[in-house]
Amino acid sequence: MLTCSKIYRDIPLSHRQPNHSGRCSRLHGHSWSITLTFGATELDSNGFVVDFGELHYIADWIDEHLDHGTIVCNSDPRIDEIRALDQSGLLKIIAIEQASCEGIARYLFSVFEPMVGQNTDGRAWIQKIHVEEDSRNSATFEPEKKCE
Secondary structure (H helix, E strand, O other): OEEEEEEEEEEEEEEEEOOOOOOOHOOOEEEEEEEEEEEEEEEEEOOOOOOOHHHHHHHHHHHOOOOOEEEEEOOOOOHHHHHHHHOOOOOOOEOOOOOOOOHHHHHHHHHHHHHHHHHHOOOOEEEEEEEEEEEEEEEEOOOOOOOO
């Protein structure tokens, strides 16, 4: 297997951890980075795992959904208020299971993995995804290996 990585940096995105006992319970933002590590057993006709120049579908999704957006928990006790702010245009939200760095990594994997499979005709996949909230905190999601 061969791998390569693509990094998307400086993504302004806010989130909140409603059950956190500290300041993370408030809406707050970070400058996020997302590193996608792609894998393939066969290279394309140019000798690439993935063609970095053809990953516009990922960059477009990030720009549309994450840039200046807010990620919140589906179970947030104030979700109705947050959704109202989204509907009014004040916020752009994505509601997911867990709005932690770890939860965001898992969520983004579930979004990007099918896109990569579709755009490479199943030849390449995402091996792992690493997200950083600013420069000090990060999480990595890598799916469990299937036993054969």
